[in-house]
Amino acid sequence: MIVGLLENRKTTPSPKADARLRLRVTRRQECAQGIAAFDLAAADGGELPAFTAGSHIDVYLPGGMTRQYSLRNNPAERHRYCIGVLREAAGRGGSAYMHDRLKAGDTVETGRPRNAFELEDQAPFSVLLAGGIGITPILSMAHRLSALGRDFAFHYGARSMLRLAFRDEIQASAFADKVRFHLDDGPAEQKLDLAALLSNRRPGAHLYACGPAGFLDAVIAAARNAWPSEAVHREYFANAGRPNQAIKDRPFRVTLASDGRSFEVVPGRSIVEVLGENGIEIQVSCEQGICGTCVTRVISGVPDHRDLVLTEKQHAAGDRMTPCCSRALTDELVLDL
Ligand code: FES
Numbered sequence: 001m002i003v004g005l006l007e008n009r010k011t012t013p014s015p016k017a018d019a020r021l022r023l024r025v026t027r028r029q030e031c032a033q034g035i036a037a038f039d040l041a042a043a044d045g046g047e048l049p050a051f052t053a054g055s056h057i058d059v060y061l062p063g064g065m066t067r068q069y070s071l072r073n074n075p076a077e078r079h080r081y082c083i084g085v086l087r088e089a090a091g092r093g094g095s096a097y098m099h100d101r102l103k104a105g106d107t108v109e110t111g112r113p114r115n116a117f118e119l120e121d122q123a124p125f126s127v128l129l130a131g132g133i134g135i136t137p138i139l140s141m142a143h144r145l146s147a148l149g150r151d152f153a154f155h156y157g158a159r160s161m162l163r164l165a166f167r168d169e170i171q172a173s174a175f176a177d178k179v180r181f182h183l184d185d186g187p188a189e190q191k192l193d194l195a196a197l198l199s200n201r202r203p204g205a206h207l208y209a210c211g212p213a214g215f216l217d218a219v220i221a222a223a224r225n226a227w228p229s230e231a232v233h234r235e236y237f238a239n240a241g242r243p244n245q246a247i248k249d250r251p252f253r254v255t256l257a258s259d260g261r262s263f264e265v266v267p268g269r270s271i272v273e274v275l276g277e278n279g280i281e282i283q284v285s286c287e288q289g290i291c292g293t294c295v296t297r298v299i300s301g302v303p304d305h306r307d308l309v310l311t312e313k314q315h316a317a318g319d320r321m322t323p324c325c326s327r328a329l330t331d332e333l334v335l336d337l
Pocket of ligand 1: 292
């Protein structure tokens with residue numbers, strides 16, 4: 001988650017300071033054009049909170065910036081968190097700070113690992129697809145599946161060999177024989193043929209994809225016929241405005257199940273903003289519907305889902321929502337708050 005990088009904005013209080021970790025940068029390496037890798041460890045060298053494949057951490061940077069980075073290392077490791085950071089030319093400064101200022105020996109504050117891109121590690125077969133910096137959570141999944149002795153296929157696409165991060169690490173791994181590299185500027189025969197790859201599904205197989213929106217859209221389209229939605233897992237870098245955002249926002253009322261207080265959410269305001277102004281804080285991170293931090297249970301009413309983190313099935317069930325960006329299709333939403 002999230003990726004190598006999710007640029008985001010914080011307008012509401014971040015997690016309590018005591019939930020934060022103070023980590024030391026133990027290693028920094030330029031691992032591809034525009035991509036820097038960082039290893040983070042506890043300042044006292046002790047064990048870090050455990051994580052599962054697909055997890056990410058929030059990194060708190062000066063100026064109130066929070067950025068999210070997927071952990072790419074083996075989840076069995078307790079001594080470090082490994083992240084990869086793509087320098088975003090059009091970013092708002094988070095990736096530039098990481099690239100230009102953060103060096104080995106520095107201290108940085110992070111959140112604890114969270115997972116919005118979980119691996120079904122008991123599946124008999126998995127297909128792992130990574131585009132660009134989307135390699136980071138996929139790598140962690142490959143480590144986990146490999147450690148369990150599960151069968152999987154791993155395809156990693158990049159614009160060019162220069163942009164292919166962690167190649168040495170992958171080629172030295174126990175799963176090197178399962179990985180195929182695909183370069184946009186390479187010969188036609190090595191290009192990733194998603195239609196052919198995803199035209200069939202082995203019984204019980206799960207599919208994971210992380211990368212730019214265009215890549216994920218192509219994966220989802222190619223998988224649509226043979227793969228049920230519950231077997232397709234994807235993680236976006238940013239929410240460019242999808243599901244219902246072409247529909248004009250309408251006002252609605254949000255009610256707290258705990259004490260019955262109700263608040264009007266007008267077009268242009270989010271539930272998180274309105275509740276925050278009234279002293280009800282919901283923990284947020286990305287505020288774009290991609291990290292899952294704010295997911296809240298819905299007691300009644302029908303959410304207008306605008307996120308990219310809940311599955312189609314969860315959207316259809318309507319019993320939870322992301323109040324950072326999602327709205328209501330009914331006049332009132334009662335939330336479990
Ligand atoms: S804060 Fe990330 S999904 Fe709502």
